[in-house]
Amino acid sequence: MKTINDIFAESLDIPLADVTDDLSYQAIAQWDSTAHMVLIGAIENHYDIMMDTDDIIDMSSVAKAKKIIKKYQQ
Amino acid sequence: MKLLENKNIIVTGSCRGIGLATSQLFAQHGANLWLNGRDELALQTLSAKLTSQFKNNNHVCCFDVSVYDQVKNGFQSLFKQCKKLDVLVNNAGILDDALIGMVSQKQIAHTFSTNTYSVLYCSQYAQRLMIRNGGGSIINLASIVGVNGNAGQSVYAASKAAIIGATLSLSKELASANIRVNAIAPGFIDTDMARSIGDELYLQRVDSIAMKRVGKAQDIANTALYLASDLSSYVTGQVIGVDGGMLI
Numbered sequence: 001m002k003t004i005n006d007i008f009a010e011s012l013d014i015p016l017a018d019v020t021d022d023l024s025y026q027a028i029a030q031w032d033s034t035a036h037m038v039l040i041g042a043i044e045n046h047y048d049i050m051m052d053t054d055d056i057i058d059m060s061s062v063a064k065a066k067k068i069i070k071k072y073q074q
Numbered sequence: 075m076k077l078l079e080n081k082n083i084i085v086t087g088s089c090r091g092i093g094l095a096t097s098q099l100f101a102q103h104g105a106n107l108w109l110n111g112r113d114e115l116a117l118q119t120l121s122a123k124l125t126s127q128f129k130n131n132n133h134v135c136c137f138d139v140s141v142y143d144q145v146k147n148g149f150q151s152l153f154k155q156c157k158k159l160d161v162l163v164n165n166a167g168i169l170d171d172a173l174i175g176m177v178s179q180k181q182i183a184h185t186f187s188t189n190t191y192s193v194l195y196c197s198q199y200a201q202r203l204m205i206r207n208g209g210g211s212i213i214n215l216a217s218i219v220g221v222n223g224n225a226g227q228s229v230y231a232a233s234k235a236a237i238i239g240a241t242l243s244l245s246k247e248l249a250s251a252n253i254r255v256n257a258i259a260p261g262f263i264d265t266d267m268a269r270s271i272g273d274e275l276y277l278q279r280v281d282s283i284a285m286k287r288v289g290k291a292q293d294i295a296n297t298a299l300y301l302a303s304d305l306s307s308y309v310t311g312q313v314i315g316v317d318g319g320m321l322i
Contacts, residue, residue, distance in 0.1 A: 041205050050153040052146060053198060 004066055007046055011039040021063040043069065076104035077303035082156050084108040086139050086196060087166030089116045091265035092215060095291035096163055096298045101128040103299060108135040108152055110166070139166045139192035140184075149199035159203035161302045164193040164214045164237075169267045171226050182229050189233035193240055201244075201253055209252030213301045214241050215294075216257040218315060222322040234259075238313055245311030254310040256301050261317025263289040284319025293318075 008023070009016040012030040025031055031039075040056050043049075043065070049072040059065050078100055085100065087093040088109040101107055101124040109117050109124075114136040121132040135152060137144035152159065167189045170181050193214055204210030219227050220234025238257055245255040262268060262279045268288070269276065280288050297316050300306050 037205075041202070044202070045206055050150050050199075050202065 007042050011042045024061040079104035081160040082106045083161040085163040086110045092291045092294045093165040095295040099295040099299050101130045104130050106131040108133045110135045112138050140187035142195050145195040158207035161211045162200040164196055173226055174228050177229055185229045185233050190236045193237050204253050205251045211302055212255040213298050214257040216259045218259050218261045218317045221259050224322050257313045258297050259313050259315045260294050261289055261320035282321050
């Protein structure tokens with residue numbers, strides 16, 4: 001079963017070990033605005049959800065992403 | 075040949091004028107249609123009529139395109155129903171002519187909300203459904219007035235010119251996701267909106283058209299069909315004038 005960390009690693013094309021809760025948007029070159037939209041698409045496809053734009057903008061770290069995804073799974 | 079079979083399409087402002095002609099033509103070409111407008115009863119009536127006449131799938135999608143939360147809920151509902159979207163036709167719009175010295179702030183806000191903000195709101199959600207599906211087509215209804223300007227229509231022209239700017243930018247931004255974004259710039263088209271300008275001005279406008287006839291909503295719908303179908307699969311970032319050679 002794919003985890004959120006797996007999705008981050010695949011979408012940002014970084015090693016899984018580099019995906020930590022405190023990894024934040026634009027902290028690394030791979031997580032730019034274009035990659036952010038790819039990441040959103042991958043998360044939405046995996047969880048079969050459609051996020052609000054506010055949540056997409058607000059998804060500024062791995063920890064934040066986990067919190068937001070949980071909201072859609074309730 | 076049916077050009078839109080298996081395509082999920084939403085048309086905003088689908089009950090009247092160009093939106094109605096476009097919906098009818100798309101239904102004829104086998105589209106799965108989501109009919110948008112603010113009058114639920116009118117949408118249901120149209121949906122039933124199209125289903126009966128063309129045997130395609132029609133759905134009612136009642137929300138106000140100028141209200142962000144309604145757009146968001148509308149597209150989330152569409153996502154739950156069908157998961158994918160192929161075509162968005164941003165058609166809904168209003169015409170409220172006035173000389174610049176006599177335009178109220180309320181008129182400016184209302185025109186931009188309905189004509190321009192709506193295009194950005196709907197495109198934002200639509201492109202996300204299209205990306206998941208490997209591409210799509212966004213068709214924005216601009217206006218010849220947005221290209222050339224016209225006395226007494228500064229607010230309307232500005233709202234339509236902004237659509238052209240959005241079209242050109244989105245076409246560049248979304249091309250890599252295989253989403254095509256184009257605009258149609260109708261000239262003077264025989265709709266309720268055009269007839270609202272009064273007889274004298276109506277005749278003046280017709281006289282300024284090289285082909286000496288007012289355009290039909292069907293003329294615009296035909297161009298929308300081309301842009302929605304795979305016939306235009308390599309066309310993006312274009313503003314197509316459909317105006318009979320109108321001079322402004």
